Amino acid sequence: MFYTQGDGAGVVGRKNGEGKALPYFMVRIRIPNGLLQAHQLRTIAEVTDRYARRNADLTVRQNIQLHWVTIEALPEVLGYALERRSHDQGIVR
Numbered sequence: 662m663f664y665t666q667g668d669g670a671g672v673v674g675r676k677n678g679e680g681k682a683l684p685y686f687m688v689r690i691r692i693p694n695g696l697l698q699a700h701q702l703r704t705i706a707e708v709t710d711r712y713a714r715r716n717a718d719l720t721v722r723q724n725i726q727l728h729w730v731t732i733e734a735l736p737e738v739l740g741y742a743l744e745r746r747s748h749d750q751g752i753v754r
């Protein structure tokens with residue numbers, strides 16, 4: 662899932678909660694049952710280093726959120742996800 666990166670509380674915008682949208686996105690990676698294999702976590706770490714300012718959040722719902730992803734990087738981030746998914750399922754591209 663992709664969400665626009667903004668503050669929602671006016672921190673970078675104006676007061677009264679009129680936040681300003683930033684030119685970045687937050688990417689949420691869903692982790693089924695909260696289980697990851699080491700190679701999957703390494704791939705997420707590589708994407709985080711390259712596209713998300715080396716910053717990822719682990720949520721209470723066992724998802725991983727990458728902040729500060731630019732719109733130009735979204736196709737590459739998706740490419741990593743699809744490539745890894747194909748590899749995990751034994752699909753040859």
